[in-house]
Amino acid sequence: MADYYEVLGISKDASEDDIKRAYRKMSRKYHPDIAGAEFEEKFKEVNSAYEVLSDSQKRQMYDQGVDPNNPGASGFAGASGFDGFSDVFGQFFGGGFGGGASQGPIPRTQPGRDALTRMTIDLKTAVFGGTVQTTINTYGLCQECGGTGAEKDTKPVTCPDCHGQGFVQKVVRTILGQMMTTAPCERCEGHGTIIEHPCPSCFGKGRVRSKRTVGVAVPAGIADDSRLRLASQGEVGEGGGAAGDLYVDIRISKDHDFSREGDDLHCWIKVPMSWAVLGHDLTIDTFDGPQSISIPAGCQPDDTITLKGLGVTKMRTQERGELIAHVAVEIPTKLKDSEEKLIISFSKSHDSDATHTAQASKPAPQNRKGFFNRLKDALS
Template identity: 60%
Template sequence: MTDYYEILGVSRTASEEEIKKAYRHKSRQYHPDIAGPEFEEKFKEVNSAYEVLSDPDKRQMYDAGVDPNNPQSGYGAGFSGMGDMGDIFSSFFGSAFGAASGSGPIPRTQPGRDSLESMTIDLRTAVFGGNQKFTVDTFGVCNQCGGSGSQDGSQPQTCPDCHGSGQVQKMVRTMLGTMMSSSPCPTCQGHGTVIEDPCTVCHGQGRVRVKRDMTVSIPAGIVDDARIRLAHQGEVGECGGPAGDLYIDVRIKPDRQFTRQGNDLHCWIRVPMSWAVLGHTVEIDTFDGMHNVDIPAGCQPEQTVTVKNLGVTDIRDNTERGDLIVHVNVEIPTKLNDKERSLIEQFCDMHDDEDGQLDCNAKPVAPAKKGFFTKLKEAFN
């Protein structure tokens, strides 16, 4: 029978709130839109587990040995014989009803859980990719016992109380009379074996909490809030169990100079009015080093200049890159002497009459754009 408690990563005594919290974490971890389409089946398993464990009636039936999500278990299809009933009673009363008690001892070697962490990278790393150092707080193999859980490396011995079954029985008085009840053995916690000399560091678990330094490879073109999966880099399982996977949510911190839109980078530069009028070559600092940008003659405020292939690397095709979009802000002088003002006014009179003409039209139209020097003249006045 599917272990729904293990799927959600909770104990069998978990409260409703603990189950709900675990479900929220797991559903986000395995959601196909976040983790990828390959986790669709895992996501369905998480939903199936929560459907059963969040419903008190279904959870009670599941704890009794019947899987409500499995039609062959007899749930919802009527009790057609004593076979299913025998399984239910055997979970409560042991072999007194002719069925084997419990599901056998719990293996000491358990697989480790998946881990979810987050890291922050700069925009340059997102553009080109690279290696990022990262410290993860997780479970690792106990160096003292090598993961065995035993101080002297000896093998676990058969439990003297349950004789290896992992279950103990006791007499229970009920309204139907005296019956046998099964429960996990308190001596071995249901494992069927005991470690006679537990490791003093990990206390028989075979693993300890550690901080591990690692290097994460960041793919070029990665987007903000992307998730990276590192197989077998999560928590190490108990007593030498295989490690789970490590998932890292990547955040890209804002850059002081550039902003990103898709695979394009945007930046803003301020140029003098004369450069905008006559044209000029500006040297700007990019992620690829210093680069010359040609400001065309007659450049208007808020006009953009596109520089090809200086943007973000395409994550699907590392040979392609986006563009660098340079936004030009024209700096208008605020203080002029009499000679400068006279020259500007003469220039305005010569060039802005034509630009300022309006077309008469019966239909309402947007106001005609004013010439650059008309705006300049108005600003001075």
């Protein structure tokens, strides 16, 4: 008997919440759409384990040594006392010592699995949020039969072998002699009914694999590598069963004009040296449209200009972060004769006593106002 606790990576005293968390983690890890088709069987094991351990009655049976997913393979391991012995004995006689309840037919309708997809959005969508369309390839309800699996105008019929019970009794030889045991009906595979005329589109499964477009509501301020959950947008189960959830992994593409740090946006603007010296008003593009900013006189390379409320939306408060413009001063590489004379004149008046470039672990304070006022006068 499979160790379902080990499959989910939990202890035998795990709570319902522990089981749910473990299932979500393991199902995402081994989902064939992510891990690859070779993990299909492992993914089925995870689902089987969750199906048993998430149901209190099935979990009790399992803890007593009976696997509800495979009752014919159960044994005495884990059974305790009269209850465990009764459960195992019931596998031979079709019920407990008290002539208890018999096995019922296996429903054709099964819940669908969760699906996982990836989607890339631009930075502006991450700032403001919005609905983005994505296409997924997964199982959906068969429109021709409506999920019944039967051809139009036909219905499943009662199995003549098990008479709708889904299980049949067989006589088996054991060390104790001949005994009666209960097993799934081979003709109807335990369903109790037979689809004599399967739907030609889904071949009796009630679902077909197809592509469909899903609108994903992206919240403002979402971070890169986030995961969104869309309830009931995953795979439709066999027999038209309820759809699982769809998980969407979000990636944010790089933007040409802005970079993001937390809730703030950053950009770098290159300005001529004269603008940095004398000051200048200009317009820059933002996600909120053109914005006017002022380069102050005496602006230094890597100085910043902050525009409040133009950054990324904060998910909790819906307020906006800041847009921080970094100033890059462009030093001319070629000068006209008249321009060169002005710079030389400024150098003689300001740098005549200079010996070498100062060296320090961090910038030394300087009289920026006096320096740039003199350079301003030289260029005017």
